[in-house]
Amino acid sequence: DAGITQSPRHKVTETGTPVTLRCHQTENHRYMYWYRQDPGHGLRLIHYSYGVKDTDKGEVSDGYSVSRSKTEDFLLTLESATSSQTSVYFCAIKQDANTDTQYFGPGTRLTVL
Amino acid sequence: GQSLEQPSEVTAVEGAIVQINCTYQTSGFYGLSWYQQHDGGAPTFLSYNALDGLEETGRFSSFLSRSDSYGYLLLQELQMKDSASYFCAGRNSGNTPLVFGKGTRLSVIA
Numbered sequence: 001d002a003g004i005t006q007s008p009r010h011k012v013t014e015t016g017t018p019v020t021l022r023c024h025q026t027e028n029h030r031y032m033y034w035y036r037q038d039p040g041h042g043l044r045l046i047h048y049s050y051g052v053k054d055t056d057k058g059e060v061s062d063g064y065s066v067s068r069s070k071t072e073d074f075l076l077t078l079e080s081a082t083s084s085q086t087s088v089y090f091c092a093i094k095q096d097a098n099t100d101t102q103y104f105g106p107g108t109r110l111t112v113l
Numbered sequence: 114g115q116s117l118e119q120p121s122e123v124t125a126v127e128g129a130i131v132q133i134n135c136t137y138q139t140s141g142f143y144g145l146s147w148y149q150q151h152d153g154g155a156p157t158f159l160s161y162n163a164l165d166g167l168e169e170t171g172r173f174s175s176f177l178s179r180s181d182s183y184g185y186l187l188l189q190e191l192q193m194k195d196s197a198s199y200f201c202a203g204r205n206s207g208n209t210p211l212v213f214g215k216g217t218r219l220s221v222i223a
Contacts, residue, residue, distance in 0.1 A: 033210060042200060042215035043156065050208060058210065090155060097208050100146040104155040 023091030031094040117214035135201035
């Protein structure tokens with residue numbers, strides 16, 4: 001299994017509070033991704049990174065920001081959480097541009113009350 | 114951009130064969146991937162088709178026809194453990210991220 005972890009695994013928070021989710025990899029893969037998964041919507045891309053300090057928006061980026069200061073860590077921040085951001089968040093990594101094989105972390109279940 | 118369409122649910126009998134279809138619309142196309150996700154788990158990579166034709170990996174096969182913008186995942190000798198959601202995914206070029214279909218929930222019944 002690819003060495004990819006997410007923390008926390010579960011979190012309950014209140015509307016309006018900031019939340020940061022962490023994705024950590026030990027594979028030295030260049031690409032990292034944040035997805036959210038909701039019933040009926042499949043996996044939707046929030047933000048992704050193609051290198052240290054290189055990030056770009058996905059299809060559902062509003063209300064989210066990311067940072068990647070080291071190869072191994074990709075942080076997802078909800079500046080002011082809303083109930084619509086209640087979801088399961090998955091991080092994924094990919095070695096390089098020539099492959100479609102992405103390895104997913106175990107996921108973080110976030111509930112915003 | 115890309116969009117991928119797949120059936121939302123499929124039910125099949127243990128020991129049988131099932132085919133999960135995926136059609137896509139895209140301005141460019143780099144290949145079709147398939148991922149499996151069990152309830153409560155993370156998606157895991159199953160297969161990738163860069164070229165037209167059939168790719169076989171054990172009980173699973175994946176097919177791509179670029180001219181028809183169509184692909185499918187074929188699961189043979191179905192087992193109860195194959196009950197899961199299956200996602201097709203594609204991208205436009207090397208740097209662009211994968212776009213996933215909404216997933217097909219496969220239920221294998223005795």
